[in-house]
Amino acid sequence: MTKKVQRIKAKEATQIIAHQTPTILDARTEEEFALSHIEGALRFEESLLDSLPKNHPVLVYCTIGVRSNRVARQLRNAGFSLVYDMKDGILGWANSELPVVNSAGLPSDSIHTYNKSFSLLLRKGKAVY
Known part of the structure; x- marks a missing residue:
């Protein structure tokens, strides 16, 4: 049985980050993460499951919410009590x-959009794929 994951939008995520200081997990590839990510985010790897506290909030995102939803459900099924999936990535x-x-911690306007089709969804920033 899959436990419920709270799917939220980016604006809601800012409130959660401000008030709950969740662990932020990026479910994208190393290349995508290196180009741009939310400050303080960790790139998700299976090995993190053993090192993260299960009673601490976790916010997961990817490009548009497909990979992050899969990871968020995996976290809930592994016993993490409060998992948010940023559905708009x-x-x-x-x-x-x-x-x-970016990977150097410097502000970036480049966003890895996974592919050319998804780049059409980006309205702010420079699409890279």
Whole structure:
């Protein structure tokens, strides 16, 4: 049985980050993460499941919410008590004019959109695929 994952939009995620200080997990590839990610995010790897506290909130995102939803459900099934899935992904984050950083921790306006089709969904920032 799959336990419920709370699916939220980027604007809601900012409130959760401000008030709950969740662990932020990026469910994208190393290349996507290096180009741009939410500041403070960790790139999700299976090995993290053993090192994260299960009673601490977790916010997961990817490009548009497909990969993050899979990871969020995996976390809930592994016993994590409060898991948020940012359903509009980093594209929703960028379109809301929220900041991202690159692998050096510097602000970036480039967003890895996974593919050319998804790049059409990006309204703010420079699409890379």
